Amino acid sequence: MYGGGGIVEKFEGLKEVSAEDPIKLAEFEARIDRGEKIEPSDWMPELYRKQLIRMIEQHAHSEIIGALPEGTWITRAPGFKRKMALMAKVQDEVGHAQLLYSAAETLGKPREQMIEDLITGKSKYSNIFNYPAFTWADCTVISWLVDAGAIVNQLANSRGSFGPYCRALERICAEESFHLKYGHDSVVHLATGTPIQREMIQAALNRWWPPIMHFFGPPDKMSAHTEVLMRWKVKMSSNDDCRQQFLDMYVPKIWELGLSLPDPNLRKDSESGLWLFTEPDWEEFKRVINGDGPCNAERLSVRRTVESRGKWVKDALKRAEAKYVRPYA
Ligand code: BYC
DSSP, X not given: OOOHHHHHHHTTTOHHHHTSOHHHHHHHHHHHHTTOOBOTTSOXXXXXXXXXXXXXXXXXXXXXXXXXXXXXXXXXXXXXXXXXXXXXXXXXXXHHHHHHHHHHHTTTOOHHHHHHHHHTTXXXXXXXGGSOOOSHHHHHHIIIIIHHHHHHXXXXXXXXXXXXXXXXXXXXXXXXXXXXXXXXXXXXXHHTXXXXXXXXXXXXXXXXXXXXXXXXXXXXXXXXXXXXXXXXXSOSSOHHHHHHHHHHHHHHHHHHTTOOOSOTTOEEOTTTOOEEOOOOOHHHHHHHHTTOXXXXXXXXXXXXXXXXXXXXXXXXXXXXXXXXXXXXX
């Protein structure tokens, strides 16, 4: 089935793949087809390594930057219980970044380089975190629907081919499912509250809907990486499939709360079973992921400040030979 030539032909446009040893490539693809996990010390095509580093690194950056819009609400959360829950959630997101940076490091890119590429704007991170969380309702929409979208994508990919990424995703999904419950509870509280609370949550939903539609990535026909990533089981569900699954699971729940969505064309087609919607503005998406969204500059500036303020801690940790100096009493 895997005559090396056949595989290489399918990747005709991809010079890097056709330069690989065809026998090793065939063995690699056969392992993937059998559902085996690829581990960091196993042979892998350079393109697989590169694509994984790109995707896992962007994912890690998204977690660490994603902690910022909700993080700003910790001091302003309504009530002690919600403050505690939000604090734990934000801490989890930063923990997810740690897991993901470790998974990406196994592929050979040092963490310092990844952080450098984030703060210099070289690497991407999720579009969604470049929008402001003006009100507490914005914060609850992130906790519910952004986490919901993330779970759809991550649950699928946790069954993928690269061992360290899959194991990180399994743990992340378990934690995200608590976030989802907390987010849902917070949204229900507002949606069943006073008229002002209902107005707040509706306004937040209207603001976040377009970036949420963007969150799953461009339509499959415009997606640059889906084909090769799905072939090698890094992505187990395409951008369009994840978006459809999200709409199927969450639009009815949003409508049940008496809330509306800012898309008059949004409906489920009874024949195809697919959701129909107005295409979100893909030009805006491109601008935002390339650094020109409402909050990109602010988000990166926070990370740069954190890096420069925390540098002495990292330097101290690296100097194992340095003697501990007793502080004055
Ligand atoms: N945002 O060929 P495509 C969380 C880029 S955080 C920005 O379809 P691919 C949370 C894409 O990178 C969890 N950029 O790409 C945290 C590519 O650009 P480059 C976030 C995007 O990789 C805190 C170009 O567009 N989840 O849950 O096949 C609080 C072409 O796209 C986006 C992940 O990171 C986007 N939305 O598929 C609360 C999941 N979409 O690299 C919650 C991991 C596309 O060629 N990532 N681009 O310059 C993935 O699953 C995939 O990378 C994507 C995109 C589905 C996002």
